[in-house]
Amino acid sequence: xxxxxxxxxxxxxxxxxxxxxxxxxxxxxxxxxxxxxxxxxxxxxxxxxxxxxxxxxxxxxxxxxxxxxxxxxxxxxxxxxxxxxxxxxxxxxxxxxxxxxxxxxxxxxxxxxxxxxxxxxxxxxxxxxxxxxxxxxxxxxxxxxxxxxxxxxxxxxxxxxxxxxxxxxxxxxxxxxxxxxxxxxxxxxxxxxxxxxxxxxxxxxxxxxxxxxxxxxxxxxxxxxxxxxxxxxxxxxxxxxxxxxxxxxxxxxxxxxxxxxxxxxxxxxxxxxxxxxxxxxxxxxxxxxxxxxxxxxxxxxxxxxxxxxxxxxxxxxxxxxxxxxxxxxxxxxxxxxxxx
Amino acid sequence: xxxxxxxxxxxxxxxxxxxxxxxxxxxxxxxxxxxxxxxxxxxxxxxxxxxxxxxxxxxxxxxxxxxxxxxxxxxxxxxxxxxxxxxxxxxxxxxxxxxxxxxxxxxxxxxxxxxxxxxxxxxxxxxxxxxxxxxxxxxxxxxxxxxxxxxxxxxxxxxxxxxxxxxxxxxxxxxxxxxxxxxxxxxxxxxxxxxxxxxxxxxxxxxxxxxxxxxxxxxxxx
Numbered sequence: 283x284x285x286x287x288x289x290x291x292x293x294x295x296x297x298x299x300x301x302x303x304x305x306x307x308x309x310x311x312x313x314x315x316x317x318x319x320x321x322x323x324x325x326x327x328x329x330x331x332x333x334x335x336x337x338x339x340x341x342x343x344x345x346x347x348x349x350x351x352x353x354x355x356x357x358x359x360x361x362x363x364x365x366x367x368x369x370x371x372x373x374x375x376x377x378x379x380x381x382x383x384x385x386x387x388x389x390x391x392x393x394x395x396x397x398x399x400x401x402x403x404x405x406x407x408x409x410x411x412x413x414x415x416x417x418x419x420x421x422x423x424x425x426x427x428x429x430x431x432x433x434x435x436x437x438x439x440x441x442x443x444x445x446x447x448x449x450x451x452x453x454x455x456x457x458x459x460x461x462x463x464x465x466x467x468x469x470x471x472x473x474x475x476x477x478x479x480x481x482x483x484x485x486x487x488x489x490x491x492x493x494x495x496x497x498x499x500x501x502x503x504x505x506x507x508x509x510x511x512x513x514x515x516x517x518x519x520x521x522x523x524x525x526x527x528x529x530x531x532x533x534x535x536x537x538x539x540x541x542x543x544x545x546x547x548x549x550x551x552x553x554x555x556x557x558x559x560x561x562x563x564x565x566x567x568x569x570x571x572x573x574x575x576x577x578x579x580x581x582x583x584x585x586x587x588x589x590x591x592x593x594x595x596x597x598x599x600x601x602x603x604x605x606x607x608x609x610x611x612x613x614x615x616x617x618x619x620x621x622x
Numbered sequence: 623x624x625x626x627x628x629x630x631x632x633x634x635x636x637x638x639x640x641x642x643x644x645x646x647x648x649x650x651x652x653x654x655x656x657x658x659x660x661x662x663x664x665x666x667x668x669x670x671x672x673x674x675x676x677x678x679x680x681x682x683x684x685x686x687x688x689x690x691x692x693x694x695x696x697x698x699x700x701x702x703x704x705x706x707x708x709x710x711x712x713x714x715x716x717x718x719x720x721x722x723x724x725x726x727x728x729x730x731x732x733x734x735x736x737x738x739x740x741x742x743x744x745x746x747x748x749x750x751x752x753x754x755x756x757x758x759x760x761x762x763x764x765x766x767x768x769x770x771x772x773x774x775x776x777x778x779x780x781x782x783x784x785x786x787x788x789x790x791x792x793x794x795x796x797x798x799x800x801x802x803x804x805x806x807x808x809x810x811x812x813x814x815x816x817x818x819x820x821x822x823x824x825x826x827x828x829x830x831x832x833x834x835x836x837x838x839x840x841x842x843x844x
Contacts (some may be wrong), residue, residue, distance in 0.1 A: 334752055361756035374749035377844050378767050387763070388753040419843040439753075 283312035284333075286441065288341030288593065291328055295570070302328040304499035306342070310492075315476045317490030317507065318484065319522060325499040326479045330447050333477065334366045347442060364392050367436030371448035375420040380436055381431050382416040384433040388438040406434040410464060426457035428474055433464060437472075443470065444468070444477040450485055458482075462489050483525045487511065487583045495519045508583055511554055545572075545596035551615040552580060552587040560592070561612055569605040571597035596613060634746050639802035640822065642716045646788040646798055650723035652783050657728035658780070659773075661687060662735020663761060673757050678700040687729040695726050695787050719788065719796035734776030752779035761836040778834025781785055782827050789823065799823055 291303040298523045310316045320326040333344060335351060344351040346366070354362055375384050386404045407413055410430040420428055429449060432546045436444055446465070448459040457571050469476055480486060486493050486507055493510050495503040495518055514520045526529050540564040550561070566573050578591035595602050609616045661683060666671050668680040693701065699722045707713050744767055750764045766773070784821075789800025804829045807816035830840045 336748060336752060360754040360756065363752055366752070368752040370745060370749060372745055374745040376764065376768060378770065378841070387750075390763070391750070391753050391755045391759060421844050434752075469635065512721070529834075608657055 283347060284308075284477075285343070285345040286308040286310075287343040289329075289332060289344060290340045291325075291332055291337060292340045300497050303332060303339075306501060308494065308501065308504070309479060310475060310477055312467070313473045314491045315465070315478060317478045317486040317493040319447045319480055319486050320496035321518070323498075324494045324496040326481075326556050328602060329496065330445050330477060330479045333443075333445055334363050334368060337611075357524045362601075364388070364439045365441050365443070367439070367441035367444040369429070369432050369436050369444065369446045369449040373420070373425075373452075375428060377420050380411060380419055381423070382418045384420065384431055384440055385434045388413055388435055390441050402438065402500055403434075406437060409437070409468070410434040419579050420545045424457075425453050426460060429453065429457075429461050430464065433461075433468070437468065437474075444473060444474050444476045446476060446480075448479055448481070451480065451482065458485065459488075460572060465489060483522045486522075487581060487588075495522070498574065508586070508588065512588065519532070533539055545594050547573075547576065547592060547594050547600050547619040547620075548609075549592045549619055550578075550593065550609065551613070551617075552589055561609060561614060562591075564612075565605050565608055568596070568608050571595045571605050625838055626817050628814045629720060630806065630810075630814055631818055635669050635802065635806075636818070638795070639797065639799050640818075642797035642801075643788055643799045643823075643826070646716045646719050646723060646791065646796065647781065647784050648722050650727065650788070651777070653720065654727045654731050654780055654784065655777060656841075657724060658731030658735055659766070662739065663765070665732060665736040666697055666759075666765070673760065675754055690729040691733070692724060693726075695722070695790055696794075698726050699791060704786045716797045717752035717831070719763060719791040723784060723791060726787055727780055730783065731776060734779065735769075735773060738772030738776055739765050741772060742768045771838045771841040771844075774838040774841060775834060781830050781834070784794035785823060785826060785830075841843045 286306055289303060289306040290301065292373065293302060304325070306329065308585065308587070318326045318329060328337055332339050333346075333351070334467050339352050342352065346362070349362065351359070351362055376387065379387065382403055385403045386399050389402060394402065404416075409414055410433055412427060412434070415427065432449070433444075438592040444465075449465075450461050462485060465476060465478075468474055469489075471494045478490065480483065489509045491507060493507045493592060494501045494616040495510065495516065497516070497518045501509055503514070503519050510519060511523050514523050562573060565571070572595070574596070576592040576594050578589065580587050580589035580591055593618065597605070597606055606616050606618070624633075634659050664683050665680065665687070668676040668683065691697070699719075702722045702725065703713050706718050709721055710718050712718050746768060747760060747764055750760050755764070786797070789803070792798045792800030792802070793804050796800070799822060803816050805820035806812050806816075807819065
């Protein structure tokens with residue numbers, strides 16, 4: 283649906299040229315949530331602003347639905363922009379307008395008649411869960427509510443694509459989650475393609491189907507979100523993965539725990555594929571072992587659990603062996619931890 | 623009572639003077655508002671990084687604005703006499719004061735408009751652009767609308783400065799309270815007339831400031 287070819291953006295200053303986006307090539311499928319992650323200065327924000335030409339590309343093509351945005355003239359571009367919704371980090375609402383009027387603004391721009399506008403806005407307010415707040419001004423809303431208005435506004439003209447420029451970066455973790463849920467809901471209900479820019483790993487892991495990791499203007503790694511984080515190749519990606527599972531410290535048990543424990547200590551590794559969610563209790567039922575959960579860090583991504591879990595199995599040698607086989611048969615990696 | 627405190631004030635003349643002051647202030651304020659908004663928008667839009675970025679136009683507008691702000695009002699009136707004569711067909715009376723009043727205060731208001739527009743969050747302009755808004759829509763519905771409280775308080779400041787200017791214009795024959803105070807009060811040494819005119823102008827200033835603040839606060843939903 284969106285094809286990007288050799289997209290570049292160079293800022294020319296008197297002293298030097300700065301290449302913010304460097305020869306990007308990308309294909310984004312219709313209906314997917316595509317995440318772009320990178321540290322600040324990686325060029326991700328410039329990249330998303332190139333997509334609707336808030337920044338003029340220096341070179342390259344951006345083909346959305348068969349039309350090259352880069353080649354479009356002023357008026358064509360204006361119409362094309364009406365089909366590309368955009369959500370901003372700092373919401374960018376008009377403070378002089380109420381929630382209702384803010385959401386109606388893009389409809390006014392598109393020349394939708396007043397009657398239709400009202401029906402449409404009412405529907406959108408319902409969709410983003412702001413019923414009852416129609417006549418509030420942005421200054422009377424919380425950050426999360428403001429972003430809901432921002433999302434409703436971006437959806438007003440039934441866009442094909444939704445661009446989210448750090449849409450959750452100004453929100454607290456809880457509000458972030460609720461906004462992400464809303465985005466997933468919209469993606470499923472409307473089949474909307476979402477391109478999401480962020481520096482927060484949990485945003486990617488929670489909702490993105492595919493991810494591109496950007497560093498110094500280039501995409502250094504790209505692919506299925508779970509796959510990229512399971513096998514990070516580049517240093518940048520590895521740093522992001524650490525941000526996700528809270529560093530390496532959960533990857534092993536301290537030797538004191540290992541030596542004091544009785545029974546067998548095993549480490550389960552979940553890789554996100556077809557994980558049987560009730561593996562622990564099933565093991566206990568199937569085999570004659572007592573199970574103690576010692577430590578773990580398991581993250582639910584949209585394609586399954588990722589992480590590791592340390593279990594202590596107490597029982598006869600044969601039963602422990604049986605339990606290990608059972609776990610392994612459920613496609614979970616299980617390693618026996620040697621005493622030190 | 624009135625005659626005891628202000629023995630030299632002719633009520634009919636005073637009413638005319640008050641009327642003329644209102645006439646000059648209100649009409650010149652309307653003219654100042656229109657020209658000031660246009661110049662202010664031009665200054666803002668042609669400045670660096672804005673919708674119509676254009677160094678030459680910005681330079682010219684900024685120069686014109688600065689020149690007219692620099693000329694003292696009383697000299698401006700004299701300089702504009704031929705222009706006034708051409709435009710209004712006379713150089714006496716409250717109508718004849720209007721060109722000088724407007725030309726004198728529009729540049730001042732234009733700078734206040736420019737400041738007000740600069741205060742509008744750039745992100746909001748960008749959001750409107752991303753929605754596919756025309757430049758005209760951005761100007762009217764985003765820039766001007768979002769800056770209304772500042773535009774109104776700027777207009778209040780300008781209105782009060784204008785009242786001062788009408789008094790100055792009065793001295794060279796424009797009529798109004800300034801004229802009244804000067805001829806009856808100063809030239810005929812009738813202090814009570816000067817005091818009354820002063821009090822009336824002070825009241826007028828207070829009322830305008832109050833109304834301006836009230837409207838500005840009402841409009842401000844931030």
